[in-house]
Amino acid sequence: LVLPYITSEIAVKKVKKSKSVTNFLFVGQIAKRKGIFELMDAFDLAINHHKINNIKLFVVGDGPELSSIKKYSSKLQIDKYIVFTGKVNYESLSYYFENSHVFINPTLGDYRALIGFEALSAGLPLIYSKYDGAYSEVILDKKNGFIINPYDKSQFSEKIKFFVKNNHTVSEFSKKSNEIFKNYSIKKIVNNWIKIINI
Numbered sequence: 001l002v003l004p005y006i007t008s009e010i011a012v013k014k015v016k017k018s019k020s021v022t023n024f025l026f027v028g029q030i031a032k033r034k035g036i037f038e039l040m041d042a043f044d045l046a047i048n049h050h051k052i053n054n055i056k057l058f059v060v061g062d063g064p065e066l067s068s069i070k071k072y073s074s075k076l077q078i079d080k081y082i083v084f085t086g087k088v089n090y091e092s093l094s095y096y097f098e099n100s101h102v103f104i105n106p107t108l109g110d111y112r113a114l115i116g117f118e119a120l121s122a123g124l125p126l127i128y129s130k131y132d133g134a135y136s137e138v139i140l141d142k143k144n145g146f147i148i149n150p151y152d153k154s155q156f157s158e159k160i161k162f163f164v165k166n167n168h169t170v171s172e173f174s175k176k177s178n179e180i181f182k183n184y185s186i187k188k189i190v191n192n193w194i195k196i197i198n199i
Helices: 036-049 066-075 090-098 115-121 153-165 169-181 186-197
Strands: 022-027 055-060 082-086 102-105 126-129 145-148
Touching: 022 090, 022 115, 022 153, 036 055, 036 066, 036 153, 055 090, 066 082, 090 115, 102 115, 115 126, 115 169, 126 153, 145 153, 153 169
Parallel strands: 022 055, 022 102, 055 082, 102 126, 126 145
Antiparallel strands: none
């Protein structure tokens, strides 16, 4: 019997999101392993090469590279497009999920990050690293998001560009994320555990 047995979800409200700016969201530890520098490089290409300026990135979290990544974004001249929140308590996370259009997980190595399931529960499209063990669970490629190699800066930036240039697809991708999450809701996982225990 193979069933999902662990998940995470976040309570969000429906809010009117910006139509003039596409908001991207990163939530996690600000560390090299999380692909934070690769994320900056991809945004640099999107902004300075593809000339995209109707874009914003929320970077939510704290960690050993927070000071360095702020300096790096300034060096790349993309800091005005980025909001570094620092550490945010769990109750306040919903604000960022509610006001973002697309979630990004650029990790360079994770066993099975739960943050992707939270992004699904918030109905967000995803740009998701192939180096997270959960990628095949949370992504249907080109249906609710894209699987990327975060080391491939060109590919990464193209997916960012896609959502900005095709913002009408965000709602379609969002619906698919909501549909996928039905398999990972708390209720579904509890039922899976009941099945496992009753074997």
